[in-house]
Amino acid sequence: MIGLEIHCQLTNLNSKLFCPCKANYRGFEINENICPICIGLPGSMPRLNQEAVKKATIIAMALNCSTPEKIAFFRKNYFYPDLPKNFQITQLNIYGDTSVGGTGSVMVGDKKINITRIQLEEDPGRLIYEGSSSKNQITLVDYNRAGTPLVEIVTEPDFETPKEVRDFLNILSDILENLGVADPSLEGAMRADANVSIKGGKKVEIKNIGSFHDLEKAVHFEITRQESLHSREIEIIQETRHWDDKRKITVSSRSKEEELDYRYFLEGDIPWVIIDPATKTKLISEMPESIVSKKERYVSKYHIPAQVADVLSSDKYYSDLFEDSHTESNAKEIANIITTDLMGLVDTREKREASKLTPHHLKDLADSIQSSKLSRNSSKNALHEILKTGKDLSIIIKELDLGNVSDESELSGIITQVISEEAQAVEQTRSNPQTINYLVGKVMQKTKGKADPTLTLNLLKKQIGI
Numbered sequence: 450m451i452g453l454e455i456h457c458q459l460t461n462l463n464s465k466l467f468c469p470c471k472a473n474y475r476g477f478e479i480n481e482n483i484c485p486i487c488i489g490l491p492g493s494m495p496r497l498n499q500e501a502v503k504k505a506t507i508i509a510m511a512l513n514c515s516t517p518e519k520i521a522f523f524r525k526n527y528f529y530p531d532l533p534k535n536f537q538i539t540q541l542n543i544y545g546d547t548s549v550g551g552t553g554s555v556m557v558g559d560k561k562i563n564i565t566r567i568q569l570e571e572d573p574g575r576l577i578y579e580g581s582s583s584k585n586q587i588t589l590v591d592y593n594r595a596g597t598p599l600v601e602i603v604t605e606p607d608f609e610t611p612k613e614v615r616d617f618l619n620i621l622s623d624i625l626e627n628l629g630v631a632d633p634s635l636e637g638a639m640r641a642d643a644n645v646s647i648k649g650g651k652k653v654e655i656k657n658i659g660s661f662h663d664l665e666k667a668v669h670f671e672i673t674r675q676e677s678l679h680s681r682e683i684e685i686i687q688e689t690r691h692w693d694d695k696r697k698i699t700v701s702s703r704s705k706e707e708e709l710d711y712r713y714f715l716e717g718d719i720p721w722v723i724i725d726p727a728t729k730t731k732l733i734s735e736m737p738e739s740i741v742s743k744k745e746r747y748v749s750k751y752h753i754p755a756q757v758a759d760v761l762s763s764d765k766y767y768s769d770l771f772e773d774s775h776t777e778s779n780a781k782e783i784a785n786i787i788t789t790d791l792m793g794l795v796d797t798r799e800k801r802e803a804s805k806l807t808p809h810h811l812k813d814l815a816d817s818i819q820s821s822k823l824s825r826n827s828s829k830n831a832l833h834e835i836l837k838t839g840k841d842l843s844i845i846i847k848e849l850d851l852g853n854v855s856d857e858s859e860l861s862g863i864i865t866q867v868i869s870e871e872a873q874a875v876e877q878t879r880s881n882p883q884t885i886n887y888l889v890g891k892v893m894q895k896t897k898g899k900a901d902p903t904l905t906l907n908l909l910k911k912q913i914g915i
């Protein structure tokens with residue numbers, strides 16, 4: 450049985466959860482993005498970022514969680530260098546459900562994964578270890594991240610395999626990205642803890658897993674470790690282990706974190722927040738169309754194959770491009786260009802940022818293919834050039850001489866040449882018209898794939914006399 454606690458930063462917000470410092474702490478000098486509130490100076494007062502509450506509520510609703518009318522914040526007290534106030538402001542359901550999200554669920558294929566709760570809290574600072582050996586190692590602390598809005602999503606122990614974990618994480622990342630609340634590809638934006646237990650063994654908690662990629666590995670490692678203990682009849686003890694991302698193993702925590710008493714109490718500096726039905730209705734109306742609904746629309750309205758629609762709808766980058774470029778008549782062609790030609794070219798964050806492609810380019814490409822101005826083959830070359838230069842398609846066609854040969858007399862000349870060179874194939878075509886494709890291929894070869902296919906076929910038939 451595997452249960453997850455996923456920490457997701459609300460990376461698209463402007464400010465931290467309780468102060469005006471930037472939520473996007475990346476790119477600052479060490480300890481530059483801080484103020485008296487987020488480093489917990491005496492007398493400083495937190496002020497709740499209402500936008501963060503809205504975003505967290507939207508996440509809860511998208512994951513089919515109940516949302517309470519009132520939410521409250523609590524202090525979770527513990528002493529650790531990454532926590533400047535010596536307490537973290539978080540949420541807890543001891544006075545009824547007062548976290549942003551209650552129970553909910555996500556479908557992973559045919560399997561329902563239940564969500565226990567969703568809470569909004571502040572991210573701690575970041576520890577930086579310097580020095581190569583344990584003898585001269587020093588720990589530095591950077592508070593730029595302290596106070597960043599974080600949503601914790603807790604699941605029931607419903608997963609049975611690392612693959613189910615991975616599938617769930619992929620779906621979750623897509624949902625969060627589609628909602629426009631987070632960018633899961635940012636380093637440190639998604640982190641997780643996992644609870645793993647095998648039949649007959651105690652529950653082991655793995656902390657400190659810094660990426661979704663490592664989460665699957667950590668779960669896999671832990672299952673193998675516990676099964677190995679079990680097969681040797683060694684007792685599996687209840688403990689907290691840390692994920693060592695350099696060695697890719699879990700190691701027992703020597704600190705007794707699990708025995709800590711966090712002495713939770715209500716955060717008196719932040720009043721309870723009321724989320725009335727009108728606010729909820731407004732939030733629902735502002736929510737972007739869900740991935741599932743987009744997929745259904747692509748299939749039913751444009752007759753895009755389900756598999757293509759799946760790829761197109763689940764990645765926000767692709768679906769945004771599609772939404773901004775398609776018309777009723779070119780939708781299928783644009784879906785095709787995105788999922789066959791574009792996908793391999795912009796598969797990383799860096800490539801997407803460097804790309805000069807606009808929805809307008811995609812529309813031009815699809816229209817040119819549909820009107821036989823550009824062959825599919827040439828459109829791939831044009832797409833490469835667009836990504837690099839951002840030039841207009843018409844200019845690229847001229848510069849790279851990519852346009853289809855659709856001039857009848859020019860094409861006729863080429864066909865006459867092919868017919869004289871391929872006497873045997875011409876004879877064969879006369880007796881078996883289906884073999885004409887060989888001759889079409891020869892014309893394509895001579896025109897470097899630029900001959901208009903329909904015109905080529907018609908002219909060939911005419912000249913051969915079939």
Ligand SMILES: [Zn+2]
Nearest residue numbers: 468470484487
């Ligand atoms: Zn601050």
